[in-house]
Amino acid sequence: TCASSPLSLKRPTASGIVIYDLESNSARRVLDNHPSVQDDPARELTVMGERVLPNGRLAVGINGITMSSDASTLYWNITTGDAIYSAKVDVLLNPASTSAQIDAAISAPMRMGGGGDGLTSDAMGRIYSTNLTTGELRRFGPIDNSLVTIAQGPGFEWPDSLTWDDKGGLVFSTNWLNRAFARQM
Numbered sequence: 549t550c551a552s553s554p555l556s557l558k559r560p561t562a563s564g565i566v567i568y569d570l571e572s573n574s575a576r577r578v579l580d581n582h583p584s585v586q587d588d589p590a591r592e593l594t595v596m597g598e599r600v601l602p603n604g605r606l607a608v609g610i611n612g613i614t615m616s617s618d619a620s621t622l623y624w625n626i627t628t629g630d631a632i633y634s635a636k637v638d639v640l641l642n643p644a645s646t647s648a649q650i651d652a653a654i655s656a657p658m659r660m661g662g663g664g665d666g667l668t669s670d671a672m673g674r675i676y677s678t679n680l681t682t683g684e685l686r687r688f689g690p691i692d693n694s695l696v697t698i699a700q701g702p703g704f705e706w707p708d709s710l711t712w713d714d715k716g717g718l719v720f721s722t723n724w725l726n727r728a729f730a731r732q733m
Contacts, residue, residue: 561587563609565624567640578640584654585610588629593663595680595706595726606729612667612677612710621690623675625664631657632664632677632688658688658695666710666720676718678707685710685720 564580579585587607593600600606608627615622615637623634639645639653662681669675675688676698683704684697699707699720706725713719 561607561609563587565610565613565622565640576643578645578650579635579654582651582654584626584633584657585624586626586629588626591628591630591663593628593680596683598726600726600729608663612664614667614669614675616669616675616690617671617673623667623669625660625667625677627663627665627680629664630662630681631659632667632675633657634690658690658693660686660688660695665706665708668710668712668718670712670718676710678710678720680706680726683707685718 562581563585564577564582565585566575566577568575587609589607593606593608606628610624611627612625613622620637621634622637622640623632625632634655635650635653639650645653660677660679662679664677665680666678667675673690675690677686677688678684679686683700683706685699685704685707687696687698688694689696704722705727706723708721708723708725710718710720
């Protein structure tokens with residue numbers, strides 16, 4: 549079992565992962581309100597040292613989601629949290645998997661030191677995540693548990709979406725969404 553914060557704290561988000569089966573045209577929800585997909589009420593999201601909501605607290609659960617290059621592992625991050633979680637896809641996809649089996653399939657969180665938004669993976673199995681708190685783009689190596697900052701600096705306020713271009717280059721956006729929430733645009 550992995551948990552991002554004590555279960556006794558009230559969680560304002562109703563987060564989960566929905567799995568859609570194209571063949572049967574059906575969907576089911578897994579990890580419904582599980583700590584690994586929830587807002588972490590013990591963490592307040594700050595961006596570049598400032599609270600995102602000056603007069604309140606932003607609460608966002610699972611946001612970024614990606615699959616490993618071999619499609620065996622699903623990764624996700626939490627906006628008001630500080631970690632990347634993962635689970636084996638075969639367990640998530642199996643409709644016979646119990647909640648306990650799914651919970652046991654979740655790998656311990658990789659702590660990122662701040663909230664995440666964008667998430668993607670590359671052909672070498674590495675995971676890329678934005679870090680809203682520190683204004684960085686980080687690369688996580690699941691095999692060796694390495695965590696490397698690959699981009700940061702001026703203009704990296706609320707790094708958001710990630711994608712790959714047709715030449716294999718990583719493309720990302722920054723949007724200063726924290727200023728929109730605080731009505732400072």
